[in-house]
Amino acid sequence: MNRNIILCGVGGQGTVLASRLISAAAMKEGIPVQSAETIGMAQRGGSVFSHIRLGEGVNTPMIGLGQADLILGFELGETVRQLPYRKEGGKVIAADKAVMPVTASLAGGYDPQAMRAYLQQHVADLTLVPAEKALLELGSPKVLNLLLLGYASASLGLSEDSLLTAIRENVPPKFLELNLAAFSYAAANR
Amino acid sequence: MHKEFLMGNEAIAMGALAAGVNLVCGYPGTPSTEVLETVAKRRPAETYVEWSINEKTAMEVAAGAAYSGARVLVTMKQMGLNVASDPLMCVEYVGVKGGMVVLVADDPGPISSQTEQDTRTFARFSKVPCFDPSTAQEAYDMVQEAFALSEQYGTPVFVRPTTRVSHGYADITVKDETEYAKHKPEGFIKDTKKWVIFPRASFLNHQRIEKRNAALTEEMSKSPFNRIEPEGEPGRKGIAAGGICYTYAMEARKELADVKLLKVGTPFPFPEELALAFLDGLDEVLCVEELDPVIERELTYLCGKHGLTVRIHGKLDGYMPNAGENTVDSVKRAMADFLGKDPEIPAAPELPPLPVRPPVLCAGCPHRASFYAVKKAMAGKKTIYCGDIGCYTLGNAQPLDMVDTCLCMGAGLGIAQGVFHTEPDTNCFAFVGDSTFFASAVPSVINALFNQADFTLVVLDNSTTAMTGHQPHPGTGRTMMGETVPPVSIEGVLKGVGLTCVETVDPLDHEKAVETVKRVAAEKGVKAIVFRSPCIAISKPSGKCAVDGDACIGCRTCIDEIGCPALSFADGKAVIDPGQCTGCGLCSQICPAGAIAPAGKEARHE
Incomplete structure (x- = not known):
């Protein structure tokens, strides 16, 4: 079965690691995988995305408009930005969290409420993740990626076991416990 | 394997x-x-x-x-x-x-x-x-x-x-x-x-x-990297593509038609014989490539050389955009148009106004403090700020607005000299990062000395090559072979070639930094300031700053002056995002109400 997944957010939020973990889990299951990342200047607080394509017969790592089965959003406005890539009826799992760009702090022009409302109005299959609350409970603002991965784990077409193995193999030991707690937060708080 | x-x-x-x-x-x-x-x-x-x-x-x-x-x-x-x-x-x-x-x-x-x-x-x-x-x-x-x-x-x-x-x-x-x-x-x-x-x-x-x-x-022509993807049904139209665009074309081909496709893996020397076999029997070809129309020119040339009447489309005749990236969708649209097919691309939903999110200097980046110190020191004076290539190009953004020119690696120094020779009453500054300093600034310093230019060189030394992901350079004292070696001193190089005024200061000590810039900029000839403070990505945060909500007068000075992404404004007060703050303390030093506690100090919370 083929699956196209887009991760999106703001540079520095950890989309690259989350993308790596999904791909590593797919490799564990012998599913062919290709992906593409934003690397470079945009990583300094700009808009970033990862495209991940799982399954046979894929020519290119880039996902076309209207082709994504799942959008995993790390930030409200960035989630809305990627909506044109969503397949009809596709799923959106998004952190209910805004990152205010400097341009907006200076001159306004970003209304996260409007982004949330737009998602609620236009996406039938929407999960808004209470990220602020969860990260406070987890005691670290740095594990948003694993928190969201936990919420997405049932929608990736991958087994939880292979995701857990991927996490254990790719996260530095001293942060492993925290990252596993973030990953299992979704299951514990359903 | x-x-x-x-x-x-x-x-x-x-x-x-x-x-x-x-x-x-x-x-x-x-x-x-x-x-x-x-x-x-x-x-x-x-x-x-x-x-x-x-x-x-x-x-x-x-x-x-x-x-x-x-x-x-x-x-x-x-x-x-x-x-x-x-x-x-x-x-x-x-x-x-x-x-x-x-x-x-x-x-x-x-x-x-x-x-x-x-x-x-x-x-x-x-x-x-x-x-x-x-x-x-x-x-x-x-x-x-x-x-x-x-x-x-x-x-x-x-x-x-x-x-x-x-x-x-x-x-x-x-x-x-x-x-x-x-x-x-x-x-x-x-x-x-x-x-x-x-x-x-x-x-x-x-x-x-x-x-x-x-x-x-x-x-x-015999290389496996160049090949003809055979057509499903004989047709008179073909596609030629290379690089990532070949994968976009193959993706589109699955949906549109199994059209004959020339894949070019060695654009130079061009596989002429193979290309002639591809052109044989075709009336029209669409070239799908990025940057220059290389394949398109080669095919057009071959048609002329061999008297072929195949029409070659691409960037040169406006069929494809002549600048920017192609995408899966732009290639699919162009191929559908060329083949007279209807592409299945959904209409884009109408989105609400989205935030503009250009890259910015990280929260706690010492470059912000350096730019701000120079800006304060030179306020009201006729000054040009020549930037360079690195994270610090981002000093151009509002509210800092401290990069007037940026060209290529090390060019800021030469530009500052050129401006000085043309407009001697302007204070000329050239900002250069530590890695860029070693890469391409040193000959330009010598040129300035020799030719009697007058400008202030500002070396932004964050002890790494930050923009590209923290590579070592001669100033870091470690090599890619894992050896520890004597670091090359930036001050030593500058003094060694003959600069007499070279001062080093921590940009995060705002008052001292401003005072240093004022003093050095007033000197004649070529003089240098080394702002030394490590990149936040290679150093431990010193804690977090915190806004005292009672003391904050809502004047927005912190937000409007330094543009730190950890600072935002909510309900009439400044707010610091603890997930981003590194405790650099620049905001606490400029707050006119003393409402921002520096890292490690207790802040009174509302």
């Missing part, structure tokens, strides 16, 4: 290791950087690897090793090839003994570069053969083939991925370490007729190169 999930750049590195590469050097630059980093991580002990101080030096180090029979890989981005072009143009004439692969990553968009120049065009200009991979697997295979070709013909060979190939990941098949080729360099054999470039020898070499490339044109 085994499977690994690799980035295109990692695949290139693994391909070079599989080919028994002996020496790898380069200068970091997006999107090429991960190639050398992967070599450093995965190399056998006997493989030598270095970050050279710039691409010209890297090319020369590579040439020396290749003269000595080593297999060498030299890596850079397309802008770096300009810096390295002097030695490369000449090495192509002189030739090499060991295989020499020049990895140049191009950047359609551009996403992280100043220009959209095309290394395929540079290949024709320099006469250096060029491979253009479309996937990570192909990049892995091509690098090995490039080494073989280089050694067979004694020429450097380009491998030129673009961003989407360099930074695309795939599960690819790679060799086990036991399967790697072993290559023992013969060593340098003296032969002045060969290794010393002279006009007479160059005349003969030019003839030899033209003959070789004519022969390669034939050979490339």
Whole structure:
């Protein structure tokens, strides 16, 4: 079965690691995988995305408009930005969290409420993740990626076991416990 | 053989290791950087690897090793090839003994570069053969083939991925370490007729190169990297594509029609025979490529040369955009249009106004404090701020607005001198990062001294090459071989060439920094300030600053003056995002109400 997944957010939020973990889990299951990342200047607080394509017969790592089965959003406005890539009826799992760009702090022009409302109005299959609350409970603002991965784990077409193995193999030991707690937060708080 | 999930750049590195590469050097630059980093991580002990101080030096180090029979890989981005072009143009004439692969990553968009120049065009200009991979697997295979070709013909060979190939990941098949080729360099054999470039020898070499490339044109038609994807049903229209665009075209082809497709993996020398076989029976061809219309020009030329009446479409006749990146969808639309089909691309939903989110200096970045100190010190004076290439180019953004010019690596110093000679009453500043200082600023300092310019050099020393992902440089005192070496002192270099006014200050000590800038800028001639404070990505945060909500008067000074992404404004008060704050303390030093507690100090909360 083929699956196209887009991760999106703001540079520095950890989309690259989350993308790596999904791909590593797919490799564990012998599913062919290709992906593409934003690397470079945009990583300094700009808009970033990862495209991940799982399954046979894929020519290119880039996902076309209207082709994504799942959008995993790390930030409200960035989630809305990627909506044109969503397949009809596709799923959106998004952190209910805004990152205010400097341009907006200076001159306004970003209304996260409007982004949330737009998602609620236009996406039938929407999960808004209470990220602020969860990260406070987890005691670290740095594990948003694993928190969201936990919420997405049932929608990736991958087994939880292979995701857990991927996490254990790719996260530095001293942060492993925290990252596993973030990953299992979704299951514990359903 | 085994499977690994690799980035295109990692695949290139693994391909070079599989080919028994002996020496790898380069200068970091997006999107090429991960190639050398992967070599450093995965190399056998006997493989030598270095970050050279710039691409010209890297090319020369590579040439020396290749003269000595080593297999060498030299890596850079397309802008770096300009810096390295002097030695490369000449090495192509002189030739090499060991295989020499020049990895140049191009950047359609551009996403992280100043220009959209095309290394395929540079290949024709320099006469250096060029491979253009479309996937990570192909990049892995091509690098090995490039080494073989280089050694067979004694020429450097380009491998030129673009961003989407360099930074695309795939599960690819790679060799086990036991399967790697072993290559023992013969060593340098003296032969002045060969290794010393002279006009007479160059005349003969030019003839030899033209003959070789004519022969390669034939050979490339048989290369597996060039091929014709057969048509499903006979038609009169064809597609020609290379690089990542080949994968977009193949994706579109699945949906639209099994149209005849020429895949070009060696844009120079161009596979003419194969291209003629492709053109045979066609009326029209659409060329799908990024940057320059290289394939399009080659096919148009072939039609003229052989009197063919095939119409070649692409960038030159406006069929395809002549700038920027192609996408899966833009290629599908263009191909559908060309083939008279209806593409299944959903109408884009109407989105609410989205936040503009340009990249910014990180929260706690010492460059912000440096720019702000200079801005305060020079307020009201006629001043020009010449920027340079690195994270600190982002000092141009509001509210800092401290970069008036930016051109290429190290250019800010020369521009400051040119402005001074034209407009002597202007205070001229040139900002340069530590890595850029070593890469390309030093000759310009000497030029300024010699020619009696008057400007203030500001070295932003954050002890790393930050923009490209924290590579070591001569000032860091560690090498890619893992050695600890005596660091080269920036102040030592400046004083050594003759500067008498060189001051070093911590930019995060705002008052002292402003006072230093005022004092140094008032000196005559060439003078320098070294702002030294480590990049936040390589240092531990000193804690977090906190806003005292009672004391905050809502004046917005912190937000409107320094533009830190950790600061925002809510309910009439400044707010600090603890997830981003590193406790640099710049905001607490400028708060007129004393409402921001520096890191480690207790803040009174509401």
